[in-house]
Amino acid sequence: MLLRRYSKKFLLYASVIVVLLWTLAPLYFLLITSLKQYVGTITFPLSWLANPFTWQNYAVMFTNYTQDSISYRFLHALLNSLIASSATTILNLVLGSAAAYVLSRARMRGKNIITMIFLASNLLPTVALIIPFYVLTVTYLSGWNLYDTNTLLVIVYSSFSLGLVIWIMRGYFDSIPAELEEAARVDGASRIVSLLRIILPLTAPGLLATGLLTFLTSWDNFVLPLVLAPDSHAYNLPFFIYSLNGQYLHLNNEIAAGGLLSAIPPIIIVILFGRYIVSGMTAGAVKG
Amino acid sequence: MKQKWMQLLLGLSTVASLVAPASMANAATAPKVVLKVLYMNQAGYTTTVLRQMGKQFQKEYPNVTIQFTFLPYTQMHSAVLTSAAAPTAQYDVVLSDLIWTGEFGSRGYTLPLNSYIKQNVKNANQIPQSVWNGFKVGNKIMAMPFLANFQNFYYNKNLLKKAGFNAPPKTMTQWLHQMKVLKAKHIVQYPYEDSWLQAEGLVCDYVRTAGEFGNGNLFNANGQPIMNQGPALKALQWMRMLYADGLANPNSLTADEPTAANAFASGQVAFNTNWTFVTGIMDTKSESKIVGQGVVTTFPVAPGTNKATHSADISGFQGLAIAANTPANLRPWAWKWIQFATSPAVQAQHLHSQWPVWSQIANSPKEKKLNKWASVYQQNLNSVYNRPVIANYLQVSSIIQQYVHEAIAGTIPVKQAADEMVQQINQLKG
Amino acid sequence: MSLSVPVGQKPPHRRITHRLFLALSSEYIWFYLLLIPSIVLLVCVVIIPMVFAFKMSLGNTTVVTVGGKGSIQSVWVGLQNYVNVLSSPYFWQAFRDTVYFSVVSLLIEVTVGVGIALLMNQKFFGRKVFRVIVFIPWAVPTVVNAMLWGMVFDGDNYGALNDLLLRMHWIQTPVIWLNAAPLFQGIPWLSNFVSWLGGSVAMNSMIIGDEWRTLPIVAVLLLAGLQTIPNEYYEAARVEGASAWRQFRAITVPLLGPILSIVLILRTMQLLRAFTLIFTLQQYGLPILSIEAYQQAFSFGNFGTGSAISFLVGILSLLIAVVYIKRLYKEEM
8 A cells, every 4th residue: 555655656756757857858958059159059979068158149149239230130029029019919908808898798689799700710820811911911002011010910910819809808708797887887987987997907817818818929920920021120039030040050059049038028927927828718718 | 248238228229210110211302212122141242241232332322222121041032022012112122043033034023134234244254154044034134143152062081081082082983982981981970961851952952963963954955854864863863872871861851051061060971062151161160070171172973974064063143133113213223233233343342251253253363362262163163053944943843852852762762753753843834 | 895986976967968978979889989990900800811812712813013013913713723722632741741730739638738737736746836837838939949849850960859869879870850751660551551641750740849839738728627626526536436547537537528628629720720830840841731821822922822722721720610619608508
């Protein structure tokens, strides 16, 4: 019996260690690669310490700021990623939660169908939309000069998050009893005021979760900038990392450094707010 | 430290001002011209070199502002396509890889430059005919040659010496023998690595190998595909043999050019056939473990072939072209820029970064002093074969890539792969 | 409920007119106005492009530059593009590869994903930290993940995985992880069968690289599902002397089932649109459907064919989406 208990414990901790290794070993490898000199990445046998060591790969991302330098492109990409992701998040939260509120409260025929259409739109594959987006932007709408702008990216990213925001937020609004609002409105508050002052604070966890999800999805987007904004005006971090993989040298050490830097914001978000994101997803998209 | 932060802040504010909708051009009072130029992020003529050229040009023509856009190679073609689809060109001057010549020429995405060249380019014959050919569709010249990239045969003299060879192979038989000895003596696990990833680089290596066996023509004079006969078939058999006998590193099948260069620079393989950038890498301490060991030479060829050149190479030329939807008032300026950037005078200033297209500079004492392999370079450049100039090249290339890859990996027997390749390409046309 | 409800300060006689005003303006106009921007956005970014894509797919659509003006022109060919696509061996190969990629990924998620979720639900030292760490790979951007696994699967002996295996003497020569070579080469019939299904060394490497990033979210969502199962069920089962396996079969599986199926449907759709990882590491060497569509449009300039393929993928996705949405509504009831 004792033996069985110990072997069970052993099995438990062994599995924990295996999962930890599987999760962390690639990250560790990325970290040491980012701290190696280039020759260290093509040496056999491979060093599993950062050997020969250098900070240079991180330094180039921030110093020697001149036109076209790596730091120039990195900081541009960082700023573009921040702008596009934040703008998408704000736009989607404002539009999405407003729409979700109406779809939750209105006594309106077909509101379930509308919600479903929104949700379905969110599930379309990127390729199904990217070809028409591209053609429309460069031809019929070319006068608007949208190609290669953050504006275009924000609009297009929205097509891949608005549905989710509406779906999740509707779930939150549905869970708040209408009586709370009625009470406020009896006291003279208009619908908008009651929405802003009473309902929104109650749905804060939902807003946080959907906001972060939208931000993470936008931050991660690669295909859309690849096709719609490859130029220096709007290209984002994933595209920057991709283009570091130059035609004449694979600077794995620099790619690793840039990659880790661009992964830091989402990693922090996941560590700090992971629970909210999961509860948001389970409350909305994955009704459980 | 503080300075660095200031730099960063400064940088960020510049970025912010750039991202904000700029309207610099509108504010100008004098009739100004903004020329939008699409160029590739690459070694040799780097973005920095291009900016320098741009500044020089603007000194000469103060009314012209050049706006550069730099993209990775994989995005270049679709960017030109985008630009051609817009009512007015997004890029007035585009860098044109020679493999797009057929498409751009036959579909009219860029303008023929014949009249410009005839009027303005002196000594056009100083650019080798092989270079001009890369940019010709019929009689139309679709781009002005800008840079002459081609491959070299690289070997590691220390490894060869260990195997008992004091000279590089001159014929395919010698090369095969050297590789076998290197492997048999366990000097290296794999003597050779090439870039056979299913991508454009594979077609380059295929055409070059066919060239080494006689000629690099994948199509005959009537435009019929001929991969299932003659040198092209021999090339496929050769590549398959190197892979099957363990003479080529199997990683070649997933390697692009930089990966193959890495293998050579790490000292893992003795031979590499690659673009000229390897010359710089192999002797750079931070990028190579074989400093001083790499040698550049001509390609071995099958006995009795390539008698005039004693080498066989593949072209990777790039030219500058004017987009067909560039507004008429911009076209003369677009040409002025092209003429400037491709001129012998400007190219002579950047000899350290790129092999020039002009023979008189390539043969100049300055170049010989800068590049100790200059005569080998010249010989290799003179022996280039071009990939086919056809309108649907990218589609044909994708079929070639697939079947050559499968033939090397052995999933389809060589002859069958060649036959199917020909059949698929014929179907494309029909 | 301790809620501070703002107290109206207007006198009663004005409140009636005020409310009438509200009924007219807020209720029926302002209220619905909140919905309109989202609908406009949906029409602009989804519906119009989809209709436009369909229109393009019915023609031979290419870039044409005539008389100094560029445009994209479509010559009507009816359903010819769809006929061509559906009769092309490339399409079916891409389809098969997409299916293999999706099915194997899902199998891994059902087994390993559930396993990790169960593990995270156990009581052990450092469980809280463990749960956070397991979640991290999901935050790594897809492109970075692709680059990372490109380095891990490097086919030279200085590739990370090859280096490890060579050190441990598990392999004698480096394995070319990203090459589309057949698996199980020692056993011909198995090798042929797996190749026929679309499995190759490269394909399975892609799946592993992709799973490193996606298993965490699957496991964490399933954990959330596990946590909703009341502990009493297990206690009752234990009192009755049910084995761990029996508890798993009788309690966990049925109660986890709904959330599992929804996670899987969502993942299926994600897998259908997989692009970044394979495009970054293989370019066009492993043409799953989305890459095939991309290549047709942006490399060959055949926007009609590209649209046709992406429209087919879209329809496939929508069919799965319908199953998903039905499931969601069933859950709600």
